[in-house]
């Protein structure tokens with residue numbers, strides 16, 4: 001049985017991946033400082049409370065569990081906050097990751113799976129973003145993630161540390177069991193905000209910009225189910241270990257949906273005609289962000305299994321009965 005340290009495993013995407021790892025015969029060990037995550041999201045599994053910045057503690061955990069690979073989800077994730085407080089982001093998303101990589105080096109752990117993001121690409125220069133698209137982030141959050149990708153390239157060249165960087169587009173949905181789902185404070189992601197409006201927990205949903213050069217004027221995004229992302233992590237880990245090489249993949253469905261289309265689908269799924277308010281554009285939101293996932297499909301055999309309706313349905317089941 002393979003012992004995988006899942007750093008940030010008590011968070012949204014981490015907890016879904018932990019659940020899937022356990023169901024596939026791996027032994028995930030969650031390492032999280034619970035600054036944003038939830039202990040209930042990983043009940044019944046090995047859990048070590050600790051911070052990324054604590055190298056001594058990380059090395060103890062590597063040794064205690066004989067860790068073979070690390071999946072790294074821990075980061076601060078709010079673009080707007082990263083503009084106002086970049087120092088916080090460079091510390092947690094870059095400096096602490098360097099600390100983790102050093103701890104891995106000193107403990108002889110050679111495989112690393114990294115949660116990167118579409119935000120490393122910045123403004124798209126082509127309709128669908130593939131792995132050769134230029135990486136020019138337009139905010140500190142995207143910069144921090146690109147810096148780690150660069151660090152990983154250097155660590156491979158110098159020390160032979162193999163890594164996968166998975167650049168997710170819009171992670172969304174919840175586990176079919178309804179036991180775990182998305183829970184961020186504050187919540188900034190569109191689907192949970194829309195569903196909170198449907199559940200009457202918010203008076204309305206605000207749409208920023210209706211004059212973009214898109215068919216209905218609202219922004220177009222690529223939504224990918226969290227369990228599809230979890231599956232891609234396991235496939236990529238296995239390929240990296242088997243071939244002993246570093247890999248990079250863009251993970252999205254390849255289809256874009258506008259904010260207005262998503263709201264329409266959410267009204268159909270929930271049966272609630274919640275209030276929608278249109279406001280001015282927000283700075284830094286590209287009109288369209290859609291992945292070209294063909295490399296992941298060809299090399300990993302990965303194809304998203306959940307469509308937009310299923311994404312919203314699972315997220316709605318979670319929103320109605322959430323435990324945290």
Ligand SMILES: NC(=O)c1ccc[n+]([C@@H]2O[C@H](COP(=O)([O-])OP(=O)(O)OC[C@H]3O[C@@H](n4cnc5c(N)ncnc54)[C@H](O)[C@@H]3O)[C@@H](O)[C@H]2O)c1
Nearest residue numbers: 008010011012013033035036037051052074075115117171
């Ligand atoms: N949610 C998305 O749509 C999305 C899209 C692209 C990339 N990502 C990336 O995926 C990863 C996971 O995102 P998420 O939505 O699950 O976030 P999340 O906030 O739900 O989870 C992050 C987890 O990391 C933990 N953590 C943060 N800093 C830590 C530290 N210093 N030490 C130990 N634990 C720490 C938090 O407590 C939390 O449990 C992030 O790296 C994010 O940048 C997310």
